[in-house]
Amino acid sequence: MDWDKLRIFHAVADAGSLTHAGETLHLSQSAVSRQIRALEDSLGSTLFHRHARGLILTEQGELLFDATTAMSKRLEAAVARIRDSVEEVFGELRVTTTTGFGSLWLAKRLPILYERYPELRIDLMLSEQVLDLPMREADVAIRMKEPSQADLIRLRLMSVRMQLYSVQSYLDEHGTPASLDDLATHRLICQNTSTAQVSAGARLVQELLAHPIRSTLTVNNYFGVLQAVLNGLGIGVLPDYVTEDHPQLVRVLPAIESNEVPVFLAYPEELRASRRIAAFREFITEQITEKRQREKDTSGL
Template identity: 65%
Template sequence: MDWDKLRIFHAVADVGSLTHAGDSLHLSQSAVSRQIRGLEEALNVTLFHRHARGLMLTEQGELLYSATRDMAKRLAAATARIRDSEDEVFGELRVTTTTGFGTLWLAPRLIRLYERYPNLKINLMLDERVVDLPMREADVAIRLKEPSQADLIRRRLMDVRMRFYASEDYIGRNGLPATAEELMRHRIIGHAPDSPQVAAGQAWLRPFLDGDHPSHLTVNNYFGILQSVIHGLGIGALPDYVTNNQPDLVNVVPSQASGVVPVYLAYPEELRHSKRVAAFRDFILAEIAAYKRAQREAAEAAS
């Protein structure tokens, strides 16, 4: 099978357009069309349904696209490993984590990684979905549970708990609850029950959302919860890793906390010797150590 035709087919299937695929490949629309027609003739199948809004894959086209997608991922992995044989750390590293951890903990710290490796390009993929690392949907993952996929190198970074926080302004207007019973009489801001979240946090929060206040607020990510808390809408259920960058938030009813939520770093076994992965891993371990040290110092200062 002609590899060049497969490359062109993959580009067309990605964007659903001969013109747009031609632009990305620096080919004319007619040249792309001839290659697709030649591939269809060689296979004796129709790969695309053509309609006014663009191109859609046929059932046979879907099968071929699945194969070319796997080929593209393997080629990207091979290219990365070849480049990682050099001394310099450069190129793209795809990092996946949750929206909350990515926006509230990781992103504010990335400046230190770029200062050390200015030629490293991070593609930060924020998603509650667990991506397939062995299939190279991402290179590195930071997840709030132990990865279950095989052929992964994993390391437990730290433990997180969910706690209740409020702004000083909210407390000034509404008072500081001292017990769980008093807390239930306030507006609680938490993760929507039907949105992806860790089981420990969901089970802990549920009784408070069922409390007496008539107008709780639920949000589908922690960044939205944090913004609502900062602006005084109520008392928010947030992971304790947000407090380092939010010194004005008050931990309400400190005895109330969820069960332990483990944070793991994971990457495919085949990237064990990747210099980019090693650079990111060492950066994360250093940041975790600094974070834990700051937590200990804050606890000692409060006692």
Template identity: 70%
Template sequence: MNWDKLRIFHAVADAGSLTHAGDKLNLSQSAVSRQVRALEESLGATLFHRHARGLILTEQGELLFDATTAMSKRLDAAAARIRDSEDEVFGVLRVTTTFGFGTLWLAPRLPKLYEQYPDLNIDLMLEERVLDLPMREADVAIRMKEPSQADLVRKRLMTVRMMLYATKTYLDSHGGAPQTLEDISKHRLICQTPAAPQVGVGASMVSHLMTYEPSSLLTVNNYFGVLQGVLNDLGIGVLPDYVTEDFPDLVPILSDIETANVPVYLAYPEELRHSKRVAAFRDFVQDEIIAHRKQLKHLGKL
């Protein structure tokens, strides 16, 4: 099968238009059309339904597009390894993690990484969905459980717990901090929406707290929103404990009521084991976690 024709087919399928694909490939529309027709003839199959508003893949076209997409990702991975210099860290590194961890822990620390490696570009993808690392949907993942996908290098980074927090302003205006779980009935609870993807221990903690019938409820579909509600004196929030270093004014509530430890893992494909970009990011995260633990120990929170 002709590689050049496959490359042109992939561009057309991705763009949904001969013209747009031609612009991307620096080819005329007629040249692109000839290559696609030649590929269809060699395969003995129609790859596109042609409409006035564009092109739609046929069933056979979808099968081929899946294959060319996988090929493209593998080629990107190979190119990334080739570009990795023995002495320099540069290029794009695609990092995926949860919305809460990415916004509340990782993103605030990235300036230090850019100071170390000014030629490194981070593409940060915040999703609760677990991206497929072997298929190169991302280069590195940080997740709240051990990845189950095969052919991954895994490293356990830290553990987090879910705890209750509020501001002093909120507590002062609502008769002080609750002393028992029964006192939750006098307060507004801020937590993740039950239907939102989240760690199981967090959902279990919220379910337990709801049995004490808080006076009011604010639910948000991610921890960043929960934090904003707490910081704006709206109530008592269920939050991961890693936010405490960056928001020292948060007051822990009922500190003996906490969840089990949730493991945090860093993972990347086996084929990127020797990537300088991956190694730089991995070492940076580990160093930040060590500094985080020292800070918590200094504050007496560890």
């Protein structure tokens, strides 16, 4: 198989246009077209449907594009490993984690990492979707459960529990509940149980909503829940890691909390020697260690 023709095919399939692919490859449209025709002839299959607005992959083209996409990601990983083995920490690092953890805990600590490695470029992807690390959809992940794939290096960072919080101004006006039955006179702020989230959080919300509650506000992420709580709208279900950065939060009904949620750092085995991964891993573990020490110091007061 001619690797150069596959490279050109991949660029055309990605761009959906001979012209745009040619601009990316620094080739003329006619040169790109000739290479695609030659590849189709060698395979004995049509790879593109031509129409006025561009090109659409045929079924055979889709199969080949899946293969070239996988090849491209593997090559990117190989290049990253080679560069990381000889260079300082710089370049792009794609980090995926949940919207809540990324926006409420990780993002505000990233200045420390950038101060150490100013040439690092982080692409922070916040989503409840579990991205495929071996397929290089991301370089490193912080996940709220242990990864199931065998070809990942994983490190348990800490545990999280969902708990009930409010602010003192709200409690002064509406009273502090002493039992679950007392929630009937309060507004509960939480994620909808159908929203993508850790199962332990959804189960706690289901248990709370089984009691008669006067008013609710559901938000599709913990950032929105936190903002509503901080603005005195009610009592919210939040992960316990938010309390360190928001000391104005007041724990409500301390006996009520979710099951433990493990937090894992994970990255592909092939990036074991990556300096960028090592820098991020060290940064995260330092931050977690310091968090635990602060909690220990506080509890000892």
